[in-house]
Amino acid sequence: xxxxxxxxxxxxxxxxxxxxxxxxxxxxxxxxxxxxxxxxxxxxxxxxxxxxxxxxxxxxxxxxxxxxxxxxxxxxxxxxxxxxxxxxxxxxxxxxxxxxxxxxxxxxxxxxxxxxxxxxxxxxxxxxxxxxxxxxxxxxxxxxxxxxxxxxxxxxxxxxxxxxxxxxxxxxxxxxxxxxxxxxxxxxxxxxxxxxxxxxxxxxxxxxxxxxxxxxxxxxxxxxxxxxxxxxxxxxxxxxxxxxxxxxxxxxxxxxxxxxxxxxxxxxxxxxxxxx
Amino acid sequence: xxxxxxxxxxxxxxxxxxxxxxxxxxxxxxxxxxxxxxxxxxxxxxxxxxxxxxxxxxxxxxxxxxxxxxxxxxxxxxxxxxxxxxxxxxxxxxxxxxxxxxxxxxxxxxxxxxxxxxxxxxxxxxxxxxxxxxxxxxxxxxxxxxxxxxxxxxxxxxxxxxxxxxxxxxxxxxxxxxxxxxxxxxxxxxxxxxxxxxxxxxxxxxxxxxxxxxxxxxxxxxxxxxxxxxxxxxxxxxxxxxxxxxxxxxxxxxxxxxxxxxxxxxxxxxxxxxxxxxxxxxxxxxxxxxxxxxx
Numbered sequence: 001x002x003x004x005x006x007x008x009x010x011x012x013x014x015x016x017x018x019x020x021x022x023x024x025x026x027x028x029x030x031x032x033x034x035x036x037x038x039x040x041x042x043x044x045x046x047x048x049x050x051x052x053x054x055x056x057x058x059x060x061x062x063x064x065x066x067x068x069x070x071x072x073x074x075x076x077x078x079x080x081x082x083x084x085x086x087x088x089x090x091x092x093x094x095x096x097x098x099x100x101x102x103x104x105x106x107x108x109x110x111x112x113x114x115x116x117x118x119x120x121x122x123x124x125x126x127x128x129x130x131x132x133x134x135x136x137x138x139x140x141x142x143x144x145x146x147x148x149x150x151x152x153x154x155x156x157x158x159x160x161x162x163x164x165x166x167x168x169x170x171x172x173x174x175x176x177x178x179x180x181x182x183x184x185x186x187x188x189x190x191x192x193x194x195x196x197x198x199x200x201x202x203x204x205x206x207x208x209x210x211x212x213x214x215x216x217x218x219x220x221x222x223x224x225x226x227x228x229x230x231x232x233x234x235x236x237x238x239x240x241x242x243x244x245x246x247x248x249x250x251x252x253x254x255x256x257x258x259x260x261x262x263x264x265x266x267x268x269x270x271x272x273x274x275x276x
Numbered sequence: 277x278x279x280x281x282x283x284x285x286x287x288x289x290x291x292x293x294x295x296x297x298x299x300x301x302x303x304x305x306x307x308x309x310x311x312x313x314x315x316x317x318x319x320x321x322x323x324x325x326x327x328x329x330x331x332x333x334x335x336x337x338x339x340x341x342x343x344x345x346x347x348x349x350x351x352x353x354x355x356x357x358x359x360x361x362x363x364x365x366x367x368x369x370x371x372x373x374x375x376x377x378x379x380x381x382x383x384x385x386x387x388x389x390x391x392x393x394x395x396x397x398x399x400x401x402x403x404x405x406x407x408x409x410x411x412x413x414x415x416x417x418x419x420x421x422x423x424x425x426x427x428x429x430x431x432x433x434x435x436x437x438x439x440x441x442x443x444x445x446x447x448x449x450x451x452x453x454x455x456x457x458x459x460x461x462x463x464x465x466x467x468x469x470x471x472x473x474x475x476x477x478x479x480x481x482x483x484x485x486x487x488x489x490x491x492x493x494x495x496x497x498x499x500x501x502x503x504x505x506x507x508x509x510x511x512x513x514x515x516x517x518x519x520x521x522x523x524x525x526x527x528x529x530x531x532x533x534x535x536x537x538x539x540x541x542x543x544x545x546x547x548x549x550x551x552x553x554x555x556x557x558x559x560x561x562x563x564x565x566x567x568x569x570x571x
Contacts, residue, residue, distance in 0.1 A: 007471055008371065015368045019382045025397050025440060026385070028408050032400065045411055087290040094287025100280040103288075110291060113299045117500050117548055119521050119541040123534050124305035125298065147294025154291055179283045208390035210503050215529065226392045230507055233396060240400055247393040254388045262381065269444055270451035 029251070033057070033244035040240055056245035060232075063242070066249070068221060069228035072138075073207060076224065079142035080206045081199060084149030088198060089191070091148050092157035093183050097169060107158075110151050118211075126215055140216040141209075145202075153198045156268065160194035161187060197268030200261045204254060225250050310538035317532050328539035340540070342515050343523035346431060350519060351498045354435045358494050359487070362442045366449035367479070380450070387443030395507040398437040399424070424509055427516045434504045434517060445490050452486030453479065484563045492555055499548050520544055 027047070032040055033056055034049040061067070094100075095107045129140040148154060168186045177185060188195070213224045223231070232246055258265060285292070310328055314321045332340050369380055386394070401408050402423040410420040423433040460478045469477075505511050505522035512518075524544070528537030 008373065011368055011371045012373055015371070015373065015379050018365055018368065019379050022386055022440065023382050024408070025401060028401060029397050041406055043411070044415070045408065087294075091288045091291035094284050094291075098280055098284040098287060100284030103284055106288065106292065110295050113295060115496065115548065115552060116299065116303065117496075117521075117541065117544050119500065119524050120306050120538075120545050121299060121302035122525075123309060123528050123538050123541065124302035126529075127305075127534070128302070144294065144298050146290065147297060148291030151291070151295075179287070183287075204388055208388075208392075210391050210506070211525075214506075226390055229390075229392045229396065233392075233399075233507070240403075240406075243396055244400065247396040251389050251393045254390065255385065258385065258388045259381075265384070266380070266447060269447045 029244055029248055032240055033248040035241055037239070037241055053241065056241050057249060060242040060245035061249060063236070064228055064232050065221075066225070066228060066246070069223050069225045072222060073224040073226075076138055076141050076213075077203055077206045079138065080145040081202055083142065083145030083147075084153060084202045085195060085199060086149075087146055088149035088153040088157055089188065089195060090183070091154045092161055093179075093187055095154065096158045096161040097182060097187060098179060110148075111155060114151055114155075122215070129216065135216065136218040136222065137216075138222070141212050149198075149202070153202065156198060157191065157194050160191050164190050193264055193267060196261060196264045200257065200264055201268065203257055207254060306538045306541060309535050310542050312535040314535035314538075315533050321535070324535075328536050329543075331536070332539060332543060339515065339518060339523060343518045343520045346516060346518050347499060347501070347520040349431050350435065350501060350517075351495065353432060354438060354498045355491065355494050357435060357439060358442050358445055358498075359491060361439060362445040362490065363449050363483075363487070365442070365446050366453055367475075369446065369450055370453040380447070383446055384443035387441040389441070391503040392507055394437065394440065395504065398440070399508060402433060402437070425513060427513050430509055430513060430517045434501075434508060437504065437508065438501075445494065448490055449483065449486055452483045456482045481564045485565060488555070488559050488563045492552055495551050495555065496548055499544065499551075 031047055031049060034052045034054070036053050036056075039046065039049060039053070095103060125140070126135075129135055132139075134140055164187065168190075169182050172182050172186055208226065209224075210226045210230070213227045214230075217223060217227065229246055229250055233243060236242055311323055311325060312321050313324050313327070331337060335341070365383060369376060369383070373379075389397075402410075404410060404420070404422045404425060407423075409423070413420045421429050421433075424430055456478065460482070461474055464474050464478065467473075500521050501519045502521040502525065505517055505519040506525070509517040511522055511526070520540070521544070524537050524540045527540060528534050
């Protein structure tokens, strides 16, 4: 494909400009998190903190019990991850590798729930959990993951399973395997990357969830990082140094997870977009 | 294989049960609640038929119209902005340039930042007195703004903060773009056409299925904006950013009028269904599927 030099140069320049715009908030975040207030308020603004205020992180993370919030978030994330991976892979298997009457209709009905705004089920779900005595516990945040792990994940895995040749299943059947055998010996090992995609999305979704904890948790000692950060902001409104340090500490695990699993992320998004 | 139905249902039973327990059940309950005056702090609950809906549309509830207006404004501003910018950025990323992977990472990265943290960062960037954005504008001798703190600029400002997270949409566009066969472009080269004819006659028609998917997802997502109103603006100033789901949350959980809030939820559902339906209907005339068949 021919592209003229000029077009390429203009494109390059535009790409660099866009990237600078996308990365500047991160730089501003890190830079502010390592300054004290008088450094922050210097005009014209300085980009490199001098001296570097590492103490901000310690201060910000001890004013509120962020270690507790971290553990709480971690517990919820692990609970949700296990449930999601087990039940979404099993369901995707049932919707793609087993022939049964009504399968595609049932799948279509489940898929249609993606259009349903969360707001519709929010209030009855809340009342239901409250009636069961689970308000202000992690059950409402974790338990639903054990019931299919979200239709989006099932959809994504099913898309992937459909690309695995049927011959593999048949060969396994000849060897005497049943559906469980096919699931454990063929599909799971071959769909490792899709499972990682689901795990990564689930991790981020749970780590970042704000509305769920906001509605179901009341006691401070049960709060998640997202809730803790929001509370912190309410209390230390103009303390930009500490706010940015706390924010950076919460962003960091996400960035690490993303950079480690980057390849899988891009594959996963591509997989969902292709046959929308 | 035999016993397909048994095993099919066995494997999918957690998902089906989940659908019944966490989607269909609550949906029915929500519909019933919306016909009642259920309020956590009120003795007794009565069925009041469509009174909640009448109250919504009779004009008695100013805030309902306020939140509807704010949300429509947000959607009308955000959807075209997200789609156009994501598409443009995807076009840039689809060029054959060095360092593509790095650019892609930089553009995707913000979309994984937790909403609360992203809100903090933007609150600080958009701070009228000391924020980076006004500082830069001043330095360029351009007019500054009060951003989130002015009635006229609050919604555009919230849209701006959400544009930082368009990475996912960009990557989906990029996947659509990379699926276009190279020969098509070569045909234009042979005919002596430039980048514009390539864009107009090949790229845009070929990317319409992706455009369709992204548009639907962006519309559904934009109507449900909540975190930004809760964290960034608290619906203000003067209720100008009282987004619909935020108002719903306030009505249901702060004012504990859960019957009325359920009616609000159903109105939102109908609105989202309506717009999704319109895009679906219109797609027949503008979405191009290779081979001519509808997918």
